[in-house]
Amino acid sequence: MEATMAAVVVARYTDEDIRSLVHDHIVDPQVEADLTSMQSEVRRALQERAEFPSIAQLDWVDYIEQTAVKLAREMEEDGGDLWHGADVFATRPGEEGLVSELRSQAAWCDQRRAQADALTADARGLRDRYLRTAAGITVEHKDGSELLRAATSEFRHHVAKEMDGGGVPETDAARAEAIEAAARAGQGVGARFTKMLVGLAERLGQRALDCGAGDEALKEALMRRAAEVEELCTDPEALVTRMLASSSWRLWRALNAQATPQGSMNATPL
Known part of the structure; x- marks a missing residue:
């Protein structure tokens, strides 16, 4: 009885909606490439000599953080829907292919969310570095000018x-x-x-x-x-x-x- 009850998953969406998830182009190689590129740029900036940041640099790091936070939230929502859909159809015979695809896309979302979370942390670290430099706390060549x-x-x-x-x-x-x-x-x-x-x-x-x-x-x-x-x-x-x-x-x-x-x-x- 316990095993049967544990296997029951109350669907949040209709079967049609769940099936459509795998065709919603959630897995987007460009998203992954963009995240990788942004993280590379941020980490490169973190390795550079600390200098007074330009306004453009401050705008840029704010944009990176906002983009990463938004993407992490989207990936969490999409991944949650995909995992849920996989759980719903996992109890039904003959749906192994759909379940496998749902889980594969959900795992991709989880990976991108982790990547976006890491980018958020790096962006916040870079902005903190920029702010400390602008404030005069970590300027390598501080001379009053x-x-x-x-x-x-x-x-x-x-x-x-x-x-x-x-x-x-x-x-x-x-x-x-x-x-x-x-x-x-x-x-x-x-x-x-x-x-x-x-x-x-x-x-x-x-x-x-x-x-x-x-x-x-x-x-x-x-x-x-x-x-x-x-x-x-x-x-x-x-x-x-x-x-x-x-x-x-x-x-x-x-x-x-x-x-x-x-x-x-x-x-x-x-």
């Missing part, structure tokens, strides 16, 4: 994007000169840049509020850095002047000065 260097790098990309949507060159003297000319032309470029940059202060401040009770040092450092970013943004034209006179801007110009124009769109690492 790391924030200005980061802002200057962001400014170059901002100006290049405003010009034509292109990137910042490494070996293109003509394009570097055009970017500098656009940066020095004024016309509100400083105000537009600081409107974007102040978003970094807001993000750091929000992350500070998200810090747990056991991480007061990070919370205080993030709040302090957010205030420093806001201060930089109070006078856009003065900030542009500082950035154009900075050693990082001058070094970038020097690296491009002797280069032959190539129309390069290679982005300088941030």
